[in-house]
Amino acid sequence: LAKTTQPISMDSYEGQEVNITCSHNNIATNDYITWYQQFPSQGPRFIIQGYKTKVTNEVASLFIPADRKSSTLSLPRVSLSDTAVYYCLVGDLPYGGATNKLIFGTGTLLAVQP
């Protein structure tokens, strides 16, 4: 499983767009990139998953360059309730589904201020 590196923490203000970048230099051909969000005293919640280029859903966008050695989670117009820890995970099959144990790092603590 590819190792991931992401900032320990980030600060933002309400209404701003937030971009969290994750490095995964050793990503393998079969690996997918998955992001989870965790609020205090809750379990992680799946946000988005992608393999290449760009993926968008109702919550976020995921940008993956051609070499796939990094990825960027983009949160549009954050609010106070987006304050949470965000985890970047990399693995195959697509990652995080049946048969795949998830390998979490320490994540990025996003603090959104008024």
Next chain:
Amino acid sequence: NAGVMQNPRHLVRRRGQEARLRCSPMKGHSHVYWYRQLPEEGLKFMVYLQKENIIDESGMPKERFSAEFPKEGPSILRIQQVVRGDSAAYFCASSTTGEPQHFGDGTRLSIL
């Protein structure tokens, strides 16, 4: 459709007692995972089960810990003779083939 249900949410045990943590997966999910989270750390995989079978227990401590997922009823994570170092949040996740894992809100275990 109810999500993954874990109970109890909080559990307090004295050293040497047994702790039993329960997890009911989402409807239709036959894959269950247990993870442990220590303060200020990410989640660590413990065990992966399908109905009545342990598929991967590479993250389980060799002693005192066991897990089951019977044909009927919830998955159980059992910790015998608990010690202070077992204090943590224990999360259960479930999934079906091709879909991301969905997590419960965990059981916070405190050892006195």
